Amino acid sequence: NGVALREQAMIARRQKLLGPAYRLFYGNPVHLVRGEGVWLYDPDGNRYLDVYNNVASVGHCHPHVVAALSRQAAVLNTHTRYLNDTILDYAEKLLTYFPPELSHVMFTCTGSEANDLAFRAACSFTGGTGMIVTRLAYHGVTVAISEMSPSLGDGITLGKHVRTVPAPDLYRSGGEDVGTAMARHVRAAIEDMQAHGIRPAALLVDTIFSSDGVFSDPAGFLAPAVAAIREAGGLFIADEVQPGFGRTGEGMWGFTRHGLVPDMVTMGKPMGNGHPIAGMVAKPEILERFGSRTRYFNTFGGNPVSCAVGQAVLEVIEQEGLVANARETGAYLRAGFEALAQRFPIIGDVRGAGLFVGVELVTDRDRKIPATAETARLVNGLRERRVLISAAGPHANVLKIRPPLVFQQEHADLFLDAVAAELEAMTIG
Numbered sequence: 001n002g003v004a005l006r007e008q009a010m011i012a013r014r015q016k017l018l019g020p021a022y023r024l025f026y027g028n029p030v031h032l033v034r035g036e037g038v039w040l041y042d043p044d045g046n047r048y049l050d051v052y053n054n055v056a057s058v059g060h061c062h063p064h065v066v067a068a069l070s071r072q073a074a075v076l077n078t079h080t081r082y083l084n085d086t087i088l089d090y091a092e093k094l095l096t097y098f099p100p101e102l103s104h105v106m107f108t109c110t111g112s113e114a115n116d117l118a119f120r121a122a123c124s125f126t127g128g129t130g131m132i133v134t135r136l137a138y139h140g141v142t143v144a145i146s147e148m149s150p151s152l153g154d155g156i157t158l159g160k161h162v163r164t165v166p167a168p169d170l171y172r173s174g175g176e177d178v179g180t181a182m183a184r185h186v187r188a189a190i191e192d193m194q195a196h197g198i199r200p201a202a203l204l205v206d207t208i209f210s211s212d213g214v215f216s217d218p219a220g221f222l223a224p225a226v227a228a229i230r231e232a233g234g235l236f237i238a239d240e241v242q243p244g245f246g247r248t249g250e251g252m253w254g255f256t257r258h259g260l261v262p263d264m265v266t267m268g269k270p271m272g273n274g275h276p277i278a279g280m281v282a283k284p285e286i287l288e289r290f291g292s293r294t295r296y297f298n299t300f301g302g303n304p305v306s307c308a309v310g311q312a313v314l315e316v317i318e319q320e321g322l323v324a325n326a327r328e329t330g331a332y333l334r335a336g337f338e339a340l341a342q343r344f345p346i347i348g349d350v351r352g353a354g355l356f357v358g359v360e361l362v363t364d365r366d367r368k369i370p371a372t373a374e375t376a377r378l379v380n381g382l383r384e385r386r387v388l389i390s391a392a393g394p395h396a397n398v399l400k401i402r403p404p405l406v407f408q409q410e411h412a413d414l415f416l417d418a419v420a421a422e423l424e425a426m427t428i429g
């Protein structure tokens with residue numbers, strides 16, 4: 001099956017030690033020992049272009065982040081029940097990137113915990129439990145959040161208080177305004193909840209709809225759905241775990257593109273460039289009841305090392321102009337895919353914002369038939385060319401493209417050349 005002997009032994013060892021729930025990427029899994037910028041290296045010194053990893057967002061092992069981490073680790077690391085400036089300096093800095101209404105921040109270690117906390121705060125503020133998410137949403141691993149993460153598959157039973165709505169898919173909208181359609185679905189979900197005696201708590205969405213298949217346009221389409229949930233007394237929680245920290249190239253957050261101020265925002269992945277720091281930002285009135293009735297303590301969340309790392313990540317984003325780079329290199333990359341679409345009819349749609357790009361592959365452009373098998377072949381073929389991406393969407397036919405934000409035009413060219421070569425080989429083969 002093309003997997004080398006050494007890696008076969010590692011796969012067997014993983015199965016023996018880690019059990020059956022873990023999944024590896026690619027038919028021929030990649031063995032990595034080192035990372036630097038947009039590059040990942042295997043033990044033989046081969047380098048792989050990382051076009052997928054939105055965690056190491058300012059580049060793998062960025063020296064400024066590594067230095068901040070080691071400096072603070074050598075001085076003090078403890079929890080949030082002592083006074084220490086690191087968390088305050090970081091909180092102050094982080095909040096400057098949000099609209100003034102969002103003036104409290106709470107720290108966790110994972111995006112799942114951040115969403116779990118937002119869910120609890122939404123329930124305590126609204127007195128409801130009803131949650132609306134998109135049909136193929138992923139929000140995390142806790143019991144509460146996995147019950148609102150339908151993309152986990154058939155093994156998950158959605159909560160009785162959870163309703164799903166179709167993702168705002170412009171490519172398949174058939175001409176209907178996606179914002180109006182989404183609001184209509186949200187209203188129907190609210191009515192159904194109410195018919196079952198469930199009070200709405202919140203609409204929770206990933207503002208770039210990554211696992212649903214990457215839906216970005218037209219910017220602003222979320223506003224009518226948010227108005228609908230608010231009319232029913234519910235809140236809007238923006239899950240920025242994937243689009244946050246500059247990836248969309250239009251400010252720091254995906255929700256900015258929709259002209260909205262969320263009631264709460266959750267963050268994770270790129271926040272620590274690989275170090276486990278995550279968090280939740282909220283309007284203070286929403287935390288008032290929650291915070292007065294319960295205490296919050298997260299042993300590792302908000303520790304000085306994590307906060308020093310978070311601060312360093314923000315500094316790199318600013319110093320290296322990474323939001324502008326996401327916008328410019330992202331536009332260049334999408335234009336490159338538009339050009340490939342002229343040559344390869346399998347490319348049905350190119351979408352995205354900044355360095356969050358979705359490319360939908362179809363076997364028939366008119367009927368938009370998902371090219372599921374071909375997408376898997378392309379993703380695996382690119383892996384053999386040492387270019388790493390993945391696929392998303394209900395039919396796994398949308399290339400999910402999210403390189404580190406330090407990705408430059410020269411990297412985009414390497415990537416586009418590899419895609420063209422692989423599509424060419426697939427057409428001939």
Ligand code: PMP
Pocket residue numbers: 109110111112113115138139140141206210239241242268269278
């Ligand atoms: N929300 C979204 C949109 C995510 O993509 C993820 C992780 N894939 C999470 C939440 C959960 O984050 P974590 O894995 O850090 O718990």
